[in-house]
Amino acid sequence: MNVLVSFIIVIFLVLLAIVGVQLGGLYILFGAVLPYVAIALFLGGLTYRVVSWARAPVPFRIPTTCGQQKSLPWIKSSRLDNPHDGVGVLGRMALEVLLFRSLFRNSRTELKEGSNKVVFGPDKWLWMGALLFHYSFLVIFVRHMRFFSEHVPSLTLLLQGLDGFFQVGVPVVYMTSFMFLVAVTYLFARRIISPMVRYISLPADYFPLFLLLGIGTTGVLLRHIFKTDVVGVKELGMGLLSFSPVASPDLHYLFYVHLFLVTVLIAYFPFSKLVHMAGVFLSPTRNLANNNRERRHVNPWDYPVKVHTYQEYEEEFRDKMIKVGIPVEKE
Amino acid sequence: MAERKPDEMGYYDQEELVQIDYDPPRSGWMDTPVDFRPGSWIYPGKPRHLEYLGLANPRQWSPTDDDWQLPPNWKEIIFEGMRERLDKYRTFKIFMDCCVRCGACADKCHFFIGGGDPKNMPVLRAELLRSVYRRDFTTAGKLLGRFAGARELTEDVIKEWFYYFFQCTECRRCSVFCPYGIDTAEITMMGRELLNLLGLNVNWVIEPVANCFRTGNHLGIQPHGLKDTLEFFADDIEEITGIRIDPPINKKGAEILFVTPSGDFLADPGTFTCMGYMMMFHELGIDYTWSTYASEGGNFGLFTSHEMIKRLNAKIYAEAKRLGVKWILGGECGHMWRVVQQYMDTMNGPADFLEVPVSPLTGTVFENASSTKMVHIIEFVADAIRNGKLKLDPSRNDHLSVTFHDSCNPARAMGFFEEPRYVINSVCRNFHEMPENTIREQTFCCGGGAGLGTDENMEMRLRGGLPRGNAVRFVQEKYGVNQLACICAIDRATLTTVCDYWAPGVQVTGIHELLANAMVMKGETERTLNLRLEPLKEEPEGDDV
DSSP states (O other): OHHHHHHHHHHHHHHHHHIIIIISOOHHIIIIIHHHHHHHHHHHHHHHHHHHHHHSOOOSOOOOOOSOOSOSTTSOOOTTTSOOSHHHHHHHHHHHHHHOHHHHTOEEEEEOTTSOOEEEEEOOHHHHHHHHHHHHHHHHHHHGGGGGOSSOOHHHHHHHHHHTTTOOTTTTOOHHHHHHHHHHHHHHHHHHHSHHHHHHOOHHHHHHHHHHHHHHHHHHIIIIISOOOHHHHHHHHHHHHTTOOOOOTTSOHHHHHHHHHHHHHHHHGGGSGGGHHHHHHHOTTTSSOSOTTTSOOOOTTOOOOOOOOHHHHHHHHHHHHHHHTOOOSOO | OOOOOTTSGGGSOHHHHTOOOOSOOSSOGGGOOOOOOTTSSOOBOOHHHHHHHTOSOOOOOOTTSSOOOOOTTHHHHHHHHHHHHHHHOHHHHHHHHOOOOOOTTGGGOHHHHHHOOGGGSHHHHHHHHHHHHHHHHOHHHHHHGGGGTOOOOOHHHHHHHHHHHTSOOOOOHHHHHOTTOOOHHHHHHHHHHHHHHTTOOBHHHHHHHHHHHHHSSTTOOOHHHHHHHHHHHHHHHHHHHSOOOOOOBSOTTOSEEEEOOTHHHHSTTHHHHHHHHHHHHHHHTOOEEBOSTTOOOOOGGGGTOHHHHHHHHHHHHHHHHHHTOSEEEEOSOSHHHHHIIIIIHHHHOOOTTSOOOBOTTTOOBOGGGTTTOEEEHHHHHHHHHHTTOSOBOGGGGTTOOEEEEOOHHIIIIIOOOHHHHHHHHHHOSOBOOOOGGGSGGGOOOOSOTTTTOSGGGHHHHHHHTHHHHHHHHHHHHHHOOOEEEESOHHHHHHHHHHHHHHSTTOEEEEHHHHHHHHBOOTTOOOOOBOTTSOBSSOOTTOOOO
């Protein structure tokens, strides 16, 4: 049900773009107005989100420690999984953000049917799928920079060269295009196949996956089947960037579908779980050093609380204390 | 034979209990109401304890009642409470926003592994709260409703919160695996704080809190009772070693204040650990004192609210100041060390009236505790052993085959892994690790932490204890392990049940019990008994240890 709803919405979006440009001729709307709106929403929404996180104080330092603490000098501490200083934290965060360290720990736990034996198996599939997805997405993003500047950025050229290393097809087939589609398909399939993951999945989990599948598929089609007018696309891209957009009716309608789905993704981003991209940097269980007993952490909103003082305590128990010879303040 | 009740271990047939259906129900989780079956929930807090502590809405009620007698403006209270906490805790805000429901946490929770209830997957436990957050605090949730995973706050939602936030032991195992470090303990703590605003809590937590506030410890032991207890231990020690120990109590000017969980005073096998501390202090000639006012290291405030942590924890520094000690030493306890490590200094510090802890024996400066000024007794004793200050005869523990259970909080809030292993390996010669997915940062909870270790919750304790119990049985079968060492008072109480059920024949012990049995004391008579007053040399027809 959740799958279907999301699927229908994405199909509807595809049709909307086709109808919009083919029947309505709304090239400017789909080629310029909506992308601007989406980028504004993205920047505004994400800034708002990050600022609201950053403004929320961190009253307590509660890192999740995943390795040996720094204590006695003859015990080797685990700098990256249990950092005690800023450098260690940087290392831990780098591993987390760049290599998905925590996900790498993933294992599969099962109770052997009918027995009481718990068995553990390594499970790196999710980690691999996630890594493949995010990195191919990143490469594809950088590759697209060629559409936004006169001189293609050198990083783009470099990645493009590597990506099309095998020189298959005309135009060259980029490996990441297919890695991306494979990874998104995997992420989708595991949501459907695993009963647990299916049970926890919301429409909001399927929707971005369908969007990404749509974006990837239309992208591949545009490059290899319909051979879209790359020069026209570049004009549009540079026009957008210089605030003098030109949305050409000559571009294939599938290009407008592609662009519209990207537009929706960008606009949807700050209001959805996709903000995890920014949130991971601010997660207090990961980005703080485990040096609590060495360096006092200050809670900005600390307030006095009602305590039971020693005087109140002794008042109640004084006689009993004296009787058994426990020293008291007031005889 | 008398009929067994749901609060007894024997009520649960093991073969039946492991018939776990991991397939989720047909109805979506938002449409599946909670079922309060006996054995899976805990009695509510008694009104007199709530009154004593000044907590909201004291009354007689039961989770099986239709009407929970919530305050008339309960919705408003919850929303206001959520708003306040979203503004005060970055964790809460980020953990509400960032989850992608990848499911990596799902099979990491001991309650889910042992029970199969999908709402015990950490991700769904958090969604119980997130769904309300989305509807009332986010634009997308307001506009898109269920599409965005938002739902209305109803009394049924509150009932669900109560059931599942008291089916989480705040062990933080899931947080090790989460790619964003989402910490379910933090979510559960927020959930319980919100529930407390409506007067919803459990007696197994609230009674100890009220006791601790008044008498200084969870068990409600009064000063003369504590003195009695320690003297009783001293009698046993004298019987075992021939050495008379006179435990100093509320002694002004002592160098060190010693604080340990009160579980060590009352229940076996914690009591043996407590005797172990006393013997170690005596042997090393430490100038220390017990306190009757700060007679609790544990802090059930952690299972109530942040404010309550602070209210109870304040006594430790206050007492250290009053007695004029130089620094504080803490006993073997799990959640106590989470509070000491991550909350105490922030809440009740700075402890500028204390000195940076230095071992009076070895001169070692505990720089890792230079601000909080509180040292873990295992750190302390590891340093003493390393420097050859204790005479040990590990062969006295040769009849034991030992494994070590990393307690959740020292593991995942400190990274306390090598110190206990070093001490164990110094005092016994047969040590075997449990499988790597079940130790160190991946350690499994005993199933009874965070205030869930009571008998009326027996089914959930056995289920939650399954992964741990299973790992114990694995080493029992493979290496003949017969002793499970741990550094947590709740463990010492609850793992006894877990082992009796899942790995019968394995006994639970604190590290200081092992240490004191191996320790050769100056002037001791020849030992014939261990701390449990059992003959040291195994009798041919002796029991199964």
